[in-house]
Amino acid sequence: MNSLLDAPAAVRVGExxxxxxxxxxxxQHLPSLQGEPEIQQFPGGASNLxxxxxxxxxxxxxxxxxxGHRAKSAHDMLREAKIMSALKPVYPxxxxVIASCSDSAIMECDFYVMERLHGIIPRQNLPKELILNTEDTRRLCLNVIDKMIELHQIDYQHAGLASIAKGAGYVARQVAGWSERYRQAKTDDVGDFETVMQWLHDKMPAQDLATCLIHNDFRFDNxxxxxxxxxxxxxxxxxxxxxxxxxxMDLGNTLAYWVQADDDAVFQSVRRQPTHLPGMLTRQEVITYYGERTGYRVDNFDFYAIFGLFRLAVIVQQIYYRYFHGQTTNPAFSGFGKLSNYxxxxxxRLIKASIL
Known part of the structure; x- marks a missing residue:
């Protein structure tokens, strides 16, 4: 079964x-730990490493x-470690987290160290040795969605996380913030997204549906x-x-990565999780299931779906910006400009078909 576990590789040159x-x-934090570490790198890490x-x-x-270049408010390792430590007692x-560090003498950036969970991370495809039938695949799919629902139902005040709130107007801040990030990361070889950004500004809901703890990157490979x-x-x-x-908004962000079996060839080519398998829910089935489990109205999901795709495009473009300007040499990022355009x-296309 060890062959099913997520395998690290040699550290990439320059990292x-x-x-x-x-x-x-x-x-300093684990004085009883013996020996020196062998350091390897996991193959993911388009954002944090x-x-x-x-x-x-x-x-x-x-x-x-x-x-290389990083967006001003992105990649806050100390904040991530703080949230994880507060969340651990109520979301097992x-x-x-074992330790976090802001000492530039150790590394030129903040970082943290945590336990390793030994298990299977379902990336683009399930491991070849892992064969699930349609019923098992559906059970896996529902279990993953249920973990998001469970997160959304946590009492964040009891968990001591009320301080990370920025007040009402979350959706408006997200539209404005991600629009500005895209403009800052734009390169000469990609589209400007101005029509998309204006539509999102015009069609965003007048107020947030609710306030809860959200992951903002909830995917199978996480x-x-x-x-x-x-x-x-x-x-x-x-x-x-x-x-x-x-x-x-959390659900819309998740579904931006949800490539299903009947999607076009380009979208299939960038699939990074096994949501195409027989037994996996379609995006619409996920929306319906989420609404039934939470009681939230999901009958007019266009805004959230389009925002999720736009936000994904900004993340892609921020990564491509670093590659375009030679700040990272990872060849996996070379086609991200074309992905941004797609x-x-x-x-x-979704805006044209929307009833909003």
């Missing part, structure tokens, strides 16, 4: 860590921001599955963008 400094930092610190007796995970799927029962979710990762906000056209 190396200083092993001696990292080892000394870890030893994730490293495996392999010690003889246990594995740890280190998270740090990307190298969060990995335990969950960890139990190797003994791969339909069971044992972990939820990547809390960088978690905040208090409108739950339907997402603009997808948004425009």
């Amino acid at each position: 190396e860590l200083n092993r001696e400094k990292i080892s000394a930092f870890i030893h 994730t490293y495996l610190l392999r010690y003889p007796e246990r594995d740890l995970i280190l998270r740090r921001p990307p190298f 799927y969060v990995p335990a 969950v960890v599955l139990n190797p003994a029962d791969p339909t069971e979710v044992i972990g939820v990762l990547d809390w960088e963008m978690a905040t208090l906000g409108d739950p339907l 997402l603009e056209q997808r948004c425009l």
